[in-house]
Each structure stands twice: as structure tokens, then as C-alpha cells.
Amino acid sequence: MKKITAFIGSARKKGTYSAVQEFEKNLKKLGDIVFEYVFLNDYKLEFCSGCKLCFDKGEGFCPYNDDRDALIAKMEESDGVVFASPSYAFQVSGRMKNFIDRIAFIYHRPRFFKKTFTAIGTQFIPFGNQTQKYLESVGNNLGFEVLKGTTVIIPEPIQEKQLKKLKANIKSLSERFYKRLNMKKPVKPSLFKIMIFRMTRSGLQSSDLKLYDYEYYKENGWFKSGYYYDINLGPIQKAVGGFSDFLGRKLFK
Ligand SMILES: Cc1cc2nc3c(=O)[nH]c(=O)nc-3n(C[C@H](O)[C@H](O)[C@H](O)COP(=O)(O)O)c2cc1C
Incomplete structure (x- = not known):
């Protein structure tokens, strides 16, 4: 059994959620998977003040006492992690970015080694993948083994052709993710x-x-x-x- 946690940067249970649901559905067809959704919107996460105490003195010195550590614990308890965000002005949502800022001290002291990570970006415009690319870089900086993610185009309402493409993209990602998750040997670092x-x-x-x-x-x-x-x-x-x-x-x- 493998535990997967998806961190979702949209406050709506719409496009990004449906892409992650598709991912869950495909993974569960492949094997024994426990899947948890973490809607960042449901957690108390103060806005990073930029004091830098987490970098300089340690994360225990952060002035806030909120859900940051509970969210980190969710990553620690997982075999695989997905960061999924809609594109807002060609980047991750502010909600996702604040989460990343609040855990950015891990960039200095990475820790999620040997855990599989991927990224799902959702957007309206049918070109570009900045959100996905950025989330992949975040995974790398946190220490994860990063698998190339996907960008899905979700206009509202979504047409049959786009839905088919979304399903095919996510199916391929799920298969690659499942394979990596079950690899016995850790990937050699680049x-x-x-x-x-x-x-x-x-x-x-x-x-x-x-x-x-x-x-x-x-x-x-x-x-x-x-x-x-x-x-x-x-x-x-x-x-x-x-x-x-x-x-x-x-x-x-
Ligand atoms: C504030 C805001 C900014 C957006 N900026 C972009 C953008 O730059 N490029 C794009 O393709 N879509 C953009 N969108 C559209 C969303 O990325 C797209 O609708 C996404 O699928 C929404 O995901 P959700 O249904 O999970 O909220 C934006 C939406 C919002 C609300």
C-alpha cells in the first residue's frame, strides 16, 4: 500500500480538483493506493512575513503557530506527493505560493528524499506550462524525486475533445508515477x-x-x-x- 497526498492550490472544487480526481482514479486502478486531498484553503496558514528566522535560526522560530507543521507532516507520511495549482497570471495561485514560501526553509535543508513528486498545472490558455514547471522546481528544491508533471487545459465549459486530452494526459502521468513509486532502488542524483x-x-x-x-x-x-x-x-x-x-x-x- 502506498500513501499519496495531493496539495491543491485552488479554493474551488472545480478544474484542478477534477484533474486530481482523475489522477486518483487512474492510480487506484493500478494498485493499492490511499489518496488524501489537502485543500490549502481549508488550513490555517498565515501570510509569510519574510522575517527569515526560519532560515537563520530554524523553523521553530517562525512567529506563527498555525497549520504549517501539520502540512509538512502530511508530506513526511506520504510515499508520493502531488502539488496541483491553477495558473493565475501565468504562475501558481497566491495560496499555493504562500504555502511554498512558508516551507521555503526546506530549500536550505531538504528532506523529502526518495519520495516521488509530481506537478499538475491547470489553466485556460492552451499554451505555456509555467505553473507546472515552477511546481516541479519546488519539488526538486524540497528534496523529492521529481517526475515531469502535466498541464491540463480546462476551459469552462470543457468540450469533449479537451476532456479526452485531459484524461489521456493524466492517465499517462498516473502510469509513470505509479511505476516510479514502486521502484525499489532510489534514482541516482544528477x-x-x-x-x-x-x-x-x-x-x-x-x-x-x-x-x-x-x-x-x-x-x-x-x-x-x-x-x-x-x-x-x-x-x-x-x-x-x-x-x-x-x-x-x-x-x-
Ligand atoms: C485570478 C485568475 C487568474 C488567471 N490567470 C490565468 C492565466 O494567466 N492563464 C490561464 O491560462 N488561465 C488563467 N486563469 C484561469 C484558471 O487558471 C483556470 O480556469 C483553472 O482551470 C481554474 O482552476 P480551478 O477550477 O481549480 O479554480 C486565471 C484564473 C483566475 C481566477
Whole structure:
């Protein structure tokens, strides 16, 4: 049994919800799935004040006591996560963006390794996929294993042709997602991901500023490891890692 949680950035139970429902329906045809809907609108989430205390001192110093940690716990309890948002002015909805801002400290201290993530963008205009692309980048920055998502076009009312296309898109996404979810071995990190990890950690070590990220990396043994988690790196990955350590030391001194 696998647990999937979908975070939905629309206040309406309409287009985005129906695309996610289609995703759930397809996944459940493929195997034993427990599926939870998280409508961000139903949760208490204050507007990020930008104080940066979560970055500098730790997330426990956030001035708000709301549902942020309950939402993070939902991701931690899941094997797979979907972020779905309508496009508002060619980007994610403000509701989704505020959620992302409130958990952006995880970009500094990623954690959702080995969990599958994908993105569903919904929009009216039949071209462009900025919402989907942005949500994919969010998944990567949070530490997830990101699977290319989809953008569905949902005019109101939706015509038969568009509905058929939506169903085909979501079916293909569900199949890829299910396959990834059940892969035994974690995906090897890309060279880019290794570079980011190694430059960040050696930068943190070289800098005189020892903020919370430094403590966090130290506690997790990340100053000594090849990557965030235990994985066999090949000779090229090791060489790129070593060079990135060197670059990080130079750049952030
Ligand atoms: C404030 C606002 C801005 C929007 N901006 C765009 C846009 O830039 N591009 C687009 O294709 N659709 C845009 N739309 C349309 C929605 O993305 C589209 O109708 C979506 O499917 C709505 O999802 P929902 O039914 O889950 O609310 C916008 C809608 C709203 C309310």
C-alpha cells in the first residue's frame, strides 16, 4: 500500500480538483493506493512575513503557530506527493505560493528524499506550462524525486475533445508515477544535484557565519557524506563532487 497526498492550490472544487480526481482514479486502478486531498484553503496558514528566522535560526522560530507543521507532516507520511495549482497570471495561485514560501526553509535543508513528486498545472490558455514547471522546481528544491508533471487545459465549459486530452494526459502521468513509486532502488542524483549539495556544504563550512543551516548539516553528517543520503556514487560523480567542494570553498569564503 502506498500513501499519496495531493496539495491543491485552488479554493474551488472545480478544474484542478477534477484533474486530481482523475489522477486518483487512474492510480487506484493500478494498485493499492490511499489518496488524501489537502485543500490549502481549508488550513490555517498565515501570510509569510519574510522575517527569515526560519532560515537563520530554524523553523521553530517562525512567529506563527498555525497549520504549517501539520502540512509538512502530511508530506513526511506520504510515499508520493502531488502539488496541483491553477495558473493565475501565468504562475501558481497566491495560496499555493504562500504555502511554498512558508516551507521555503526546506530549500536550505531538504528532506523529502526518495519520495516521488509530481506537478499538475491547470489553466485556460492552451499554451505555456509555467505553473507546472515552477511546481516541479519546488519539488526538486524540497528534496523529492521529481517526475515531469502535466498541464491540463480546462476551459469552462470543457468540450469533449479537451476532456479526452485531459484524461489521456493524466492517465499517462498516473502510469509513470505509479511505476516510479514502486521502484525499489532510489534514482541516482544528477550531476547538477550533486554539485548543489557539495557546493552548499563546503560553502557553509568555509564561511565564518555559522547559522542554523551549518548546525543542521553537521547534525546530519552532511559535511562528511558524498550526498544527502547513502548512495553509491560512480567515479564521475565523485570527481564532480570533489570539484564542487573546491568551488564551494572558493566562492563562499
Ligand atoms: C485570478 C485568475 C487568474 C488567471 N490567470 C490565468 C492565466 O494567466 N492563464 C490561464 O491560462 N488561465 C488563467 N486563469 C484561469 C484558471 O487558471 C483556470 O480556469 C483553472 O482551470 C481554474 O482552476 P480551478 O477550477 O481549480 O479554480 C486565471 C484564473 C483566475 C481566477
